[in-house]
Amino acid sequence: MNDSDPVPFVCPLRFDAAHPSFAGHFPSRPIVAGVLLLEAAALALRRWRGVTVRQVVDAKFLAPLLPDEVAELELVAMGEARFRFTVRRGTDTLLRGTMEGA
Secondary structure (H helix, E strand, O other): OOOOOOOOEEEEEEOOOOOHHHHOOOOOOOOOOHHHHHHHHHHHHHHHHOOOEEEEEEEEEOOOOOOOOEEEEEEEEOOOOEEEEEEEEOOEEEEEEEEEEO
């Protein structure tokens, strides 16, 4: 597989309601913190390609992911070291963006 291979890497995402971040994000209506979703994308990229994220070029949060909801993370190579990430829950896109690896 080369760096511009269009075959995506897909993995499930789920954050247990007992995760400690939910206590402060937000106590009356917990949602998965954006940083956890970005970290999941970075870890998936390392698992898929052995690449460390150098920077998140852009990220657009479109809808929240709630505790215990199942979502899907998809990574697609867009060139030498650029990767597109998308988080979906069913047909709803929750997050999309671009990362650069080193």
